[in-house]
Amino acid sequence: xxxxxxxLAYDGTDFFGYQVQPNRRTVQGVIEEALTKIHKGxxxxxxxxxxxxxGVHARSQVVHFDSPLQLHDQxxxxxxxxxxxxxxxxxxxxxxxxxxxxxxxxxxxxxxxxLLRSEEPDVFRRRYTYHFPHPLSxxxxxxxxxYLVGTHDFSxxxxxxxxxxxxxxxxxxINLFEEDDELVFQLRGNGFLHNMVRIIVGTLLEVGVGKRxxxxxxxxxxxxxxxxxxxTAPGHGLYLWAVRYEIDxx
Numbered sequence: 001x002x003x004x005x006x007x008l009a010y011d012g013t014d015f016f017g018y019q020v021q022p023n024r025r026t027v028q029g030v031i032e033e034a035l036t037k038i039h040k041g042x043x044x045x046x047x048x049x050x051x052x053x054x055g056v057h058a059r060s061q062v063v064h065f066d067s068p069l070q071l072h073d074q075x076x077x078x079x080x081x082x083x084x085x086x087x088x089x090x091x092x093x094x095x096x097x098x099x100x101x102x103x104x105x106x107x108x109x110x111x112x113x114x115l116l117r118s119e120e121p122d123v124f125r126r127r128y129t130y131h132f133p134h135p136l137s138x139x140x141x142x143x144x145x146x147y148l149v150g151t152h153d154f155s156x157x158x159x160x161x162x163x164x165x166x167x168x169x170x171x172x173x174i175n176l177f178e179e180d181d182e183l184v185f186q187l188r189g190n191g192f193l194h195n196m197v198r199i200i201v202g203t204l205l206e207v208g209v210g211k212r213x214x215x216x217x218x219x220x221x222x223x224x225x226x227x228x229x230x231x232t233a234p235g236h237g238l239y240l241w242a243v244r245y246e247i248d249x250x
Contacts, residue, residue, distance in 0.1 A: 001066050003100055004076055005249050006031075006046075007092040008061040013127045013236065014087060018052045018061075027052070027061075027088060034083035035065060049102045049243040050109060053195070055235035057128065060091075060242045062249070064102045092250040100247075108172065110242040111197045113185040113233065115205075129182060130237035136183070136208035138176060144207040144214035145174040147221060148200060155224035157200050158193035159232075167193055167224075174200075186241075195232050203230035 008027075016024040020032065028046060035044035049062045071079065076093035084090070116122060116129035117136070148157075151170040158167055175186040185201050203220065206212045212230070220228045 001068055001098075002070065003064055003066050003096045003098050005062060005064045005094050005096040005100065005102065006076070006080070006090050007250055008058060008063060009089050009091055010058050010061065011087040011127075012052060012055050012057040015054065017054045017056070018048060018050075018058075027058075028063075030085055030088055031063065031080070034080050035067075037083055038079055039067065039069070047102050049106045050192070050240065052238075052240055053235050055127075056238045056240070057236075058240040061240055062102045062106070062243050062245075064096055064100060094249050096249060097247070100249075102243075105245055105247075106191075106243050107246060108188060108190060108242075108244040109192060109240070110186065110188045110244075111192065112187075112239045112241045113197060113201045114237050114239070115183040115185070115201075116181065117183055118181045127236050130234050132183075132205065134209050136205070137210070138178075138183070138208070140210075140214055141204045141208045142176055144204055144212075144217040145176065145200075147214070147218040149174055152221055153224055154193055154196055154221070156220045156226055156229045157196050157203070158226065159195040159199075160226045162194040164193065169193060169196070176204075198233040198235065198238060199226075199229050199231075201233040201237075205233070206230040 010027055015027050018027045020026050020028040031046050044065050046063045046065045073093045077090045080090045114129040116131045119133050121131045149171050153168050155167045169191050171189040173188045177184050
């Protein structure tokens with residue numbers, strides 16, 4: 001049995017997230033459907049570095065699966081791309097060690113959130129940026145973000161219905177930088193809880209417009225109460241930007 005790793009990119013607009021769901025179009029579902037065809041009806045399960053929600057995009061998602069077939073790396077890429085819809089692409093494929101796991105071996109995940117700051121919405125970017133035309137104090141947002149860097153219990157920044165018990169995560173870095181008329185939030189960490197990035201972005205935006213002080217973010221973090229944090233920013237501005245491992249897969 002061979003273990004194959006895939007590097008994927010996808011446009012999350014028309015998917016109900018990554019994870020397979022009954023009667024829903026998902027990224028995992030279309031990949032497994034393509035693999036089933038390649039394996040002549042045999043069901044092949046794929047495992048990802050992490051799940052993305054409805055509307056969330058991925059520039060660099062990693063998945064793995066096991067197969068008895070022995071194809072060249074580029075044959076896997078070509079075969080899958082010939083069967084996948086246009087909003088999912090295999091960027092690369094490689095044989096991985098037999099004990100490699102896309103999720104559990106991942107050492108760092110990077111997400112980016114794109115905010116469109118122009119006065120008028122852009123019809124061509126409406127699915128890929130969150131239009132937010134209000135004045136913002138970038139300096140205040142950066143100051144607030146510093147309280148979130150490090151190892152903390154992020155219960156306040158996690159979906160209230162999340163089933164995971166351990167909500168301790170480590171954020172290595174939060175950057176905010178401008179690209180033309182967009183403000184980009186860059187978050188790097190060892191892992192992120194359900195809706196964590198989007199809640200952080202929503203809370204920082206409330207700091208930016210003056211509804212909260214930077215110091216208030218520290219208080220929210222310590223109280224471990226989701227109701228105290230800001231609104232969850234929409235999914236379509238979010239991208240799984242990169243995942244990193246100790247080994248160089250591709």
